[in-house]
Amino acid sequence: MTGSRPTPPQVPDGRTPLWRSHNVFRVVTFLYALFWFGMQYERYQRPWLAAVCIGCMAAWTGFTVWRYWNRNGRTNRMVLADVVVVNALFGINEFILTQDQMLAGDPSVVTVWHSTGVTAAAVHWGMPGGLIAGVVATAGNYLVRGRGGSDMAMDAVLLIGVGLVIGLAANTARRSTERLARAMQAEAATAERERLARSIHDSVLQVLARVRQRGANLGGEAAELAELAGEQEIALRSLIATTPESSDSGETDLAARLEVLRTARVHVSVPGHPVRLPEPRTADLFAVTREALANVDKHAPGAQAWVLLEELPEEIVLSIRDDGPGIPEGRLSAAAAEGRLGIAKSIRGRVESMGAKIDLDTAPGEGTEWELRVPRAAAAPGKRRRGGHR
Numbered sequence: 001m002t003g004s005r006p007t008p009p010q011v012p013d014g015r016t017p018l019w020r021s022h023n024v025f026r027v028v029t030f031l032y033a034l035f036w037f038g039m040q041y042e043r044y045q046r047p048w049l050a051a052v053c054i055g056c057m058a059a060w061t062g063f064t065v066w067r068y069w070n071r072n073g074r075t076n077r078m079v080l081a082d083v084v085v086v087n088a089l090f091g092i093n094e095f096i097l098t099q100d101q102m103l104a105g106d107p108s109v110v111t112v113w114h115s116t117g118v119t120a121a122a123v124h125w126g127m128p129g130g131l132i133a134g135v136v137a138t139a140g141n142y143l144v145r146g147r148g149g150s151d152m153a154m155d156a157v158l159l160i161g162v163g164l165v166i167g168l169a170a171n172t173a174r175r176s177t178e179r180l181a182r183a184m185q186a187e188a189a190t191a192e193r194e195r196l197a198r199s200i201h202d203s204v205l206q207v208l209a210r211v212r213q214r215g216a217n218l219g220g221e222a223a224e225l226a227e228l229a230g231e232q233e234i235a236l237r238s239l240i241a242t243t244p245e246s247s248d249s250g251e252t253d254l255a256a257r258l259e260v261l262r263t264a265r266v267h268v269s270v271p272g273h274p275v276r277l278p279e280p281r282t283a284d285l286f287a288v289t290r291e292a293l294a295n296v297d298k299h300a301p302g303a304q305a306w307v308l309l310e311e312l313p314e315e316i317v318l319s320i321r322d323d324g325p326g327i328p329e330g331r332l333s334a335a336a337a338e339g340r341l342g343i344a345k346s347i348r349g350r351v352e353s354m355g356a357k358i359d360l361d362t363a364p365g366e367g368t369e370w371e372l373r374v375p376r377a378a379a380a381p382g383k384r385r386r387g388g389h390r
Contacts, residue, residue, distance in 0.1 A: 013071050014173035014180070018123045018166065022116065023065045029113040030061045036107045044109075045098045053092050053109045060085055061113075068120070079124040083133050086110075086117030087140050094144050105151050108144070118159055122166035126174065130163025227264075251276040254316070257286045258307055265302075266293060270309040275316065277374075284350050285318055285374065291347050292320040292370050300324025303367075314376055321369040327362040 013019075037054045044050045064082055067073035093108040108114075118137050122130025138156040145152060208229045215226025254277050255270035262268040277285070289307060296305050303324035310317040351358040351372055362368040 012177070013074075014177035015123055015170050016071070018170055018173060019068050019074065022119045022123055023068055025119060026061055026065060026113070026116040029111070029116055030057055033057060033107075033109065033111045033113045036111055037109055040101075040106065043098070043101065044096050046096055049092065050096045050109050053089055053096065056085075056089055057110065057113060060089075064120070074124060076124070079120050079129075082120045083117045083136070086114060087136060090114045090137075090140055091144060102145055103147065105145075105149075114141070115159055115162060118163045119166055122163045123170045125167070126171040127164055127167035130165075130167030130170075131160065132163075134160035134163030252279045252282045254282045254285060255309055257282055258289060258309060261289065261293065261307060266305045266307065268307045268309075271311050275309060275311050277316065281354060281374070284354055285316075285372070288347050288350055288370075288372065289318065289320055296322045296324060296368075299327075300368075316372075316374040316376065318372040318374070319369060321367060323367045326364045326366050326368055327360075328364055 034054060037050060041047055041050065060082075064078075067078055090108065090110045093110060096109055097106065114137060118130060118133040121133035125132075137159045141155055141159070142148070142152065211229040212226045215222040215224075215229065218226075253274040255273075255275045258268055258270055293305055293307075296303055300322055303322045305320065305322040308317075308319040308321070310319075347370070348358060354374060356372055356374040358373075359371045360368070361371070
């Protein structure tokens, strides 16, 4: 097989337009603050400190616009520093404005630029971040002004409301980005699967089909090799034909995953609808099933095996059964004592880590059956018992 694995395209951050809008808003509010700085310069209690404050605002505006322009610059540390700096510059107005300006409600040097700390937190952290930053900015406003009033209440509503509204938009954009990322990963995986399927069909499957046909004609030991080649051909074809899909919530179809185990000696029975579970749980159940089937191949060569998946309202039931010679009483305990922990560790340990239950039913000459019962997080209302189709 030749060809390189395709690289999934980079998913753009859905919050980028919100960051661009934040940058524009910060520049506009700085220009507004600069206008009022010129209008009130002579009235400030300490004009030189006001000039220092406006200079820091100019430098911080340029720096943050540059940092937020690229995705790599939008870090938790950067946004936290932004909120701290904006509120600190606003706090300096306690030493800039006169008492008359405080009582009259004249604009501070920072003025509406103060709200850009809230918008940055809301875009980056969503509604929780926007709410917290809005409350902090409101508290700072009351501390500096030292009074209440309708104008102060309106400022509080605007600061907290902006944080919540922009935070809601940021949450929606982030979820859209995550869904797009999963969709693009699934598309890339499907494309890679199709590429491998074509390559396998043109090489491996044709060789296996040739071995199966030729071995069957020769008979004897060659017929046994033909049977093995036929089983592998069936398994590969099943693997190619089955494409497990991932949902928006990160769940995958366990039924589709188990279908790839179907061979001439392994019979798989699953519901006719997807059985969706979180990906880690699906992977664990698939690994347990493979381990159980590997034990069948190792200890009962030639035995038939059955995999049955049932979806009940409150649990998933997975059974792996074979018609081999069974496990003699005390064999598992002896194997564990000798340090051979394949079943105890790979099957029982993995199942217990999921919070599931596992039962072993076996006896000499009666085969072996593993039954796993995995509780669901919640049962769908009105859901009826569903079994597998045969």
